[in-house]
Amino acid sequence: MNRPTQNDRLSIILDVLQKKQAVSLDALANRCSVTKRTIRNDAALLNRTLRSAAQIDLNKGQCILQIHHEQHYRKIAAELSQQQAADTPEKRVKRLAAQLLDATQPLLIDDLSEQLHVSRSTLVSDLNHLRITFEPYDLEVKGKPNQGIHLQGSEWEKRLYILQNNDHVLDQPLDQTIAASVHAFAIRHLLAEATERVLLRYVGVVLARAAKHPLPRNSTAFDVTHMMQTKEYACIDQLASQLEKNDRVLSNAERAFLTIPILGRRSPVHLPNRSTVALPMAVRQLIIEIERQVKVQLSIDIHFGTISNELGYHLMFMLNRLVFGVTIHHSLVREVQEKYPLACEIAQIADEVIQERYQIKVNEAELSYLAYYFGIALTENEEPLFQLSRVAIVCDTGRGSARIIAMQLNKILPSTVEKQLFSSLAVTKAELEQFDMIFSTVPLPNLNTAVIEVKDIFDERKLAQKINKYWALDTLKMKKNGQGVSLISQLLDEEHFFMLSNQKTHHDNMVAMITSLERGGLVDSGFKQRIMKREQVKHTLFDRGIAFPHTMNRASRQIVLAVGIYPLKQKVCEEEIRMIFLLGIPESQHNETLLIQLYEEMIALSKKIDLLHNDLSARTCAEMKKRVQRLCTIANA
Template sequence: MKYFYTENRSTRILKLIERRHSISVDAIAEKFEVSSKTVKNDVKELNGLLKGSALIDNKQGIYKIYIIDNNKFEEIKTNIYNQKEFLNSPQRRMAFILYKLMNSEEPYLTDDLACEMNVGRTTVISDLKKMREILNNYDLKIIGKTNNGLALKGTELNIRFLVLENLYEMIYGEYELDEDVIDLVKEITDQYQFDTTTFESFIHSLVVTLDRLLNGHTINTLSEKYGELLRSWEFTLVNTISDAVEKRLTISIPIKERIFLALPIIGMNTPTNIEGISPHVEITEEVSNLVNHILERIKYDMGLNITLDDILKDFVYHMAFLVNRLKYGVHIHNPIVDEIRKKYKVAYKMAELARDVIEKSLDVKMTQDEVGFIAAYFGVFISEQQIEKSKIYKVAVICGTGRVTARLVASQLKGIFDANTVIDLYSDSTVTSEILDKYNLVLSTVQANFKTTATVIYLEKIFDEEALKKRIKSIKYIDKLDMPSMQGMDSILLSILDEDTFFILDNQLSYLENVDYMIESLYAKGYVDDGFKERIRKREEKSTMIFNESIAFPHTINYENDEIVVSLGIIPEKAGENNQRKLVFLVGLPEQTKDDTLLVKIYDEIIAIANDKNTIEALSKVKSYRELILHFTKENDIFDL
């Protein structure tokens, strides 16, 4: 995880707004851990720097950037991104202080640091306070008093980890390693087909090693676990590189320094082309068992059958390098972890379960960056599974005002359906039930009572494509249940629910007592088997299924039904109190799911509700199944499907 940034906050805000196109003030404030007022001040400063070439506009708390003069904007943006004033931000001042302390043999006076940076003493003291918090993450400390002198205390290995993960560009950005040395390393490593990131990471480690060696700061001690690397192919490779560098630069690289140089290779992110490393990498029993335990945990907790198939090999290799990183303290930055967590909610939930398995198995702590990498693999699985499960869709278009109107409707539909969708045109006067029964969906501009097994949607002659797209997307999933769609409803959960599986619970009872009541009612109506309650109880004892402070999500295998059973219980608020638990989604999973894509969508929708306080509040006020239907009729955009 990065604790320092080479760019100041304003630069990072500009990049974020450019990448996201639109983003709320609160989201920026949360990401950079500052107040909304600070964000607004930074954006005001940015607008001044942009000099009319672009405008970052704030409408109702949402920032959007409007580019007015593209050429001028690109020129100014480049200048903003390339600012090199070394001490123009707390991050750069802290990097300067750290560099001084890590290279000083004597304690460094606070006044001397302030003088060299041309800042006030109070500024240095403030920077030191922030630094101490960050250094704790690397078991490093700044000892001494500001008046008597300061010194950096900690192992050389941890100092290097801190520098490489956070400060390399700020400290070594101007350091030039001889081109012939870089070419030498490249020639030796070419056969392994390392990605650019891995190669650059090794070069950075080599630069830091050479600088520290030449300045008398060597790695004197390493824990016993690093001795295991002496038998690895990565160490053999580093030995070859080190021998060649020694001859070229006439220096000596000790064994412990060579072990350090092996870390960026042994902990690399899985390369795009694994063929170069596959002959050398041994997939241990520990890694294989870990992968199996992760897939079993996801099956147990979420009912999803993960068959990674084409990406299994890649995932196993990723796990092998991940285990190395966790074991030897190597951290890699994941620049898109926030986007992964936001876009692939179910995949991220699966990755959090994987993290739990890994942390308990290896007795380690995983960073959010690593969780994001695992989520990316599960995101690929979900996306590819949905593509594989998709089927050719047949749509009948009925129009009563001539073929040209029907063609106009059909042309609009082409912007909604994929290229494999069959769209046929019919007149209302000639179409029959036998014809319509052959289609998955019927879209009609004529209000008529068509007797057909297909879902019918009535349209205006010119319709809102986005609204219809959302409606159809929901229907396509609902169709896999062989259930009729509820007119006007876009929620899959709502389409599975019915009056029998909807409950207003008793706020005088405990959470578990309410869950028992729901299960007993479902059992009496034939929805779940007689062992369902006991399985839920055992799962609660092992690990609570309370999703967050407002939502509980008890779920387990159901042997009574071949289809997914979803029940919703609403806990009314007590008078004058704000009870935390408001919604209970009770889910019975068939022993063998016919289609995991539907289950993924259900999870996605529940996670979306859990992250939306307004939706939770609205649903918690519903007092009957009829009110639930009326609520969704009025607010049919409540879920982002």
């Protein structure tokens, strides 16, 4: 636990003394994890701060607060509280990064601990967080605690780090005269606003570091000699001469550095690639671990393939933002959660991996951005279940509408699929049953061929999912209907439905469900052991009161789904469970697409779980089963 900073202590002392008339030095020292001497020093500092508004008297080991001017005292106390709020761990890490980047000799851990008002252990934790941000730039904290630590790496890499994290590690606004000179330069040379902003950052870095940390004349990062021959260098040379004031001299290397944002009107900071910021091995390992945990927790093989580099850079910069406490806003968080529910679940798994590795919590906005990448990966990993050769399009609003539907289907179905248009008034049952699937704007009952009802304009992604589900049901030899496709409702039957007991533990209820399935020959004898082994590693609990234990099943070539309902909310690991979805996945027919669809349907159903539990005590098992089936269908509509 972090030791309170001095600002923290001052606020704590005032808060405690306001609530109690007299407090012992021992009590305050214990509360603040410091010595009584430190509390005396803090009290003396407070008395100087409070001036005539109040006074802390020390008498026989007791501290007593005497308030003389209430209004003045309240104002000073509020200012101290604001200072405490401003002294956050993120700002402390920022100050630590700035000290390491600016140091010209090793820094002692004890000195840093005293300057930052934290314990050695807290400082070590802060350094570990900084190492996450340093690694992509080939920067490394080296040294021994008793001999001092320093930041090892080239000046070029340090500058790249500062530029990428400019708002995090630099708090030095440019002098207005210098900013005006850069602005005039930008206007004179027709620089875009974005390029001017980047140039200002480069100027800030040069002015902050050129004297103590000059760039070497010969650098492998960029060719100074080549840059000096460009017309952009000649332009920057004029600006650099204006900046050379107060005995400041800028070398050719520094001037070449300032030329970078002008060359091509872009900065390498905005284009991370192998030649600027390489994707570190730690980030690649993080991606591999996320893939592994998705497999462990969801039984889904997800591979990021073509987007692995994009995801890696996103993770790298996201970790930087989290370490430095930089908050981003995402106005579409709710929409992402609605449209990509499974991708959001995978983002939660990624959060767990990051917390385990780096002890950093990922916030909701960052998770929603991660979900975009996972949504892309799920789509790219998805293998179509359907293998269509001929489809019919039946429309009651004219041939133009039918063609619009056909155009939209072209985006979903392979180009080899033959599409034929029909009027609902002229087509016959015999004609339609020659096709693999029918898309219709009107109900077409009593057909053996699968019929999917569509509108003139439809959501192509949802229709693709519905097509997959129809063919999944066909693969599973299950009934299809035009009112809504639900894998869960089709997989449910009386033998797989359980009313659970709140008098038993969650573990015992699962055992009872599995034992019943085993007696019916639906799951193999090792199924229970595999489920319980997974549960020991991590409870398969979803949000909104759903538990989803699942594993491979060697006793059946079909998916086995059992559902258990708790009459009252059941407490499990600080979570409240209402339903158990117990899934047996055929080992011989493991299909990622089918699993993904089951997950998304289960998550959609969980959002309507309150409807399921209305008046629960008055329902029989059969009635509850019908209610589950109906809500599954509604969730899919």
